[in-house]
Every structure is written in C-alpha cells, then in structure tokens.
Amino acid sequence: MRWIAARGLHWREDGDPSGAPVVFANSLGTDLRLWDPVLPHLPGGLRIIRYDKRGHGLSEAPPGPYAMGTLVADAEAVIDAAGAREVAFVGLSVGGMIAQGLAAKRLDLVRVLALSSTGVKIGTRRLWQDRIDAVRREGLAAMAPAILERWFAPAFRAGDAVPPWRRMIETQFAQGYAGTCAAIAGTDLHSVAQDLRLPVLALAGTEDRATPPDLVREMADLIPGSRFELIRGAGHLPCVERPEAFAAALAGFLRATGHVA
Numbered sequence: 400m401r402w403i404a405a406r407g408l409h410w411r412e413d414g415d416p417s418g419a420p421v422v423f424a425n426s427l428g429t430d431l432r433l434w435d436p437v438l439p440h441l442p443g444g445l446r447i448i449r450y451d452k453r454g455h456g457l458s459e460a461p462p463g464p465y466a467m468g469t470l471v472a473d474a475e476a477v478i479d480a481a482g483a484r485e486v487a488f489v490g491l492s493v494g495g496m497i498a499q500g501l502a503a504k505r506l507d508l509v510r511v512l513a514l515s516s517t518g519v520k521i522g523t524r525r526l527w528q529d530r531i532d533a534v535r536r537e538g539l540a541a542m543a544p545a546i547l548e549r550w551f552a553p554a555f556r557a558g559d560a561v562p563p564w565r566r567m568i569e570t571q572f573a574q575g576y577a578g579t580c581a582a583i584a585g586t587d588l589h590s591v592a593q594d595l596r597l598p599v600l601a602l603a604g605t606e607d608r609a610t611p612p613d614l615v616r617e618m619a620d621l622i623p624g625s626r627f628e629l630i631r632g633a634g635h636l637p638c639v640e641r642p643e644a645f646a647a648a649l650a651g652f653l654r655a656t657g658h659v660a
C-alpha cells in the first residue's frame with residue numbers, strides 16, 4: 400500500500416517491478432479493486448500500477464466539486480510517485496476521460512492509451528446534477544440497484560457475482576461520488592481527442608447502457624489511427640464481466656504497440 404500525502408491518494412503496485420508500466424484508472428463509484436478480475440489474465444513482464452481516484456476507495460474524499468484538471472493532476476502524481484515514464488494508461492469511463500486529458504497534457508508520461516467504456520463527453524449536465532442531488536439526498540446504498548443495472552448486462556446480474564460489487568458502491572464516499580459527477584458534467588474532450596497523437600485502443604461492451612458502443616465509437620472516430628473493439632456480452636464494466644476477453648484485447652494491443660514482448 401502506497402500513499403501520496405500531498406494529494407491524499409492511495410495507490411499500489413503489483414506484477415514485475417522492472418516490467419513495462421501499465422497504470423489503471425477506475426470509474427465512478429469503484430475503487431482499484433475494479434481491476435482484480437483482469438490481472439490474472441494479463442501477460443507477465445508488466446508493472447501494474449493502480450490507484451483509487453480521489454473520493455473513492457482508500458483515497459481521501461475532499462469536498463467537491465472536483466475538476467477534471469484535478470483528476471488528471473492526480474494521475475500525474477501517481478505516475479511521478481511510482482517513478483514511471485512512458486506508461487500504458489488504461490482508463491475506464493471517467494478513468495478514460497482522465498486518460499485522454501493526461502495524454503493531452505503530459506505525452507512524456509504516456510506511451511499508449513486503452514480507453515474502455517468511455518467517451519469525449521458522457522451524459523448531460525442535467526443528468527449529472529440529478530445524480531449529485533440523488534446521492535446527497537439518498538446516499539449510495541439507495542442508488543446501488545440503479546447503478547448495478549447500468550453497470551452489468553442482465554445475464555451477469557442474474558448470477559451470484561453481483562453482491563461484492565454492490566458492496567463496492569455502498570462503501571464509496573457520497574461526497575467523492577458527487578464531486579466526481581461534477582467533474583464528468585464539466586468535461587467535453589471533443590477537441591482534445593482530435594489532437595491525440597499516440598496509439599489508442601477503444602473498448603466497448605455490447606450491452607453497455609451507460610456509455611453505449613456508439614458513444615465509444617464516436618470518440619474512437621475522433622482519435623487519429625485509433626483501434627475500436629467490441630467486447631461481446633459485457634455491459635459498462637467489461638473488465639469485471641468478461642475479464643479474459645478484456646485482458647486478451649489489452650494484451651494484443653500492448654504487444655502490437657511494442658509495449659510488451
């Protein structure tokens with residue numbers, strides 16, 4: 400367990416300490432355990448760096464609203480704390496927005512991007528304000544059923560794997576959740592995406608109701624030379640629902656771009 404005191408951020412590393420660095424950024428309402436199902440399926444020779452976005456997991460949850468620039472600066476701080484450079488940055492949903500912002504700002508830190516279940520703009524200001532009002536009024540436990548419906552395809556929800564993910568939602572900070580909603584509401588990366596000049600993989604779950612495949616494809620179409628792949632049968636969190644397929648797509652991309660042998 401590692402800690403960046405100046406920013407109140409929790410991060411950790413796994414895998415090969417001298418391997419090719421891969422940084423993972425999680426989505427709204429999740430913490431770094433989001434990536435647990437994928438790690439066993441990744442190739443060897445990777446240095447896996449994960450962190451809890453501010454307002455989530457073991458990181459601090461200062462009062463919001465958060466700005467996307469602050470979330471990007473947090474990602475920079477994690478990479479600096481790890482002493483890493485030229486990382487592969489993997490971001491899911493708001494984590495994918497952070498990834499785009501980071502690559503635009505600090506191309507020296509990032510070599511390739513994998514953007515899962517994300518877009519250049521997610522939802523509307525009205526939608527996010529409603530979400531902020533709901534979390535302040537009701538709390539995350541009351542919102543969990545609706546969140547799980549957006550996260551997972553019906554087949555996954557019908558099985559017995561959902562309770563730990565419900566717990567993950569319920570144990571996040573309401574203040575951190577609201578602060579992050581505000582960051583998403585204020586973010587439009589249309590012009591940023593068009594100017595990205597690095598290898599990018601865009602991944603979409605065919606059953607995703609939060610960031611449907613068309614939204615992910617819109618982002619991929621804006622990024623010159625990017626690659627778009629569908630993960631069949633998965634909702635918003637393909638790393639949870641289809642971890643082997645997610646890992647295979649990521650590993651194929653890391654090999655194709657020479658990030659790992």
Ligand SMILES: O=C(O)CC1=CCC(=O)O1
Nearest residue numbers: 426427492493546549609
């Ligand atoms: O709506 C959700 O809960 C899914 C989501 C949207 C942005 C994000 O990070 O997660």
